[in-house]
Amino acid sequence: xxxxxxxxxxxxxxxxxxxxxxxHAIDIPSWFSASLLDLRDEVREARAQGKRLMVYFGQDGCPxxxxxxxxxxxxxPIVEKTRRSFxxxxxxxxGDQEVTWVDGRAMSEQ
Numbered sequence: 001x002x003x004x005x006x007x008x009x010x011x012x013x014x015x016x017x018x019x020x021x022x023x024h025a026i027d028i029p030s031w032f033s034a035s036l037l038d039l040r041d042e043v044r045e046a047r048a049q050g051k052r053l054m055v056y057f058g059q060d061g062c063p064x065x066x067x068x069x070x071x072x073x074x075x076x077p078i079v080e081k082t083r084r085s086f087x088x089x090x091x092x093x094x095g096d097q098e099v100t101w102v103d104g105r106a107m108s109e110q
Contacts, residue, residue: 029073032056032088037109038100039089046087054086059093 035042039053046053058065072078082088091099095109 027069028056028058028090029069029079029088031079031083032090035089037089037091037097039102040100040104042087042089043102049087051084052086054082054088056088056090057093058090 033042039055042053058068073082091109093110097109098106099109100106
């Protein structure tokens with residue numbers, strides 16, 4: 001199995017939220033959490049599920065991001081292990097949604 005890990009940050013436990021339309025140009029897998037992007041809430045919810053939070057940082061037009069999604073997150077063993085252990089949230093490096101980090105600071109995805 002090839003594993004490409006561009007722009008992944010693993011944080012302590014995190015929870016899932018429902019998210020509206022994806023702000024990403026690349027296709028983020030449907031099993032990524034829809035999130036209100038308050039990572040404090042995400043961590044609490046993930047911890048309650050016995051999981052950790054995985055924050056994916058991607059950007060429009062990034063060939064490595066596209067490969068990660070197409071190559072790694074299309075492989076059943078990788079997807080199953082990731083879903084079993086993590087709640088996944090995607091951030092767009094070019095996005096302008098507000099994100100509240102675990103320390104309470106609020107800023108745009110950029």
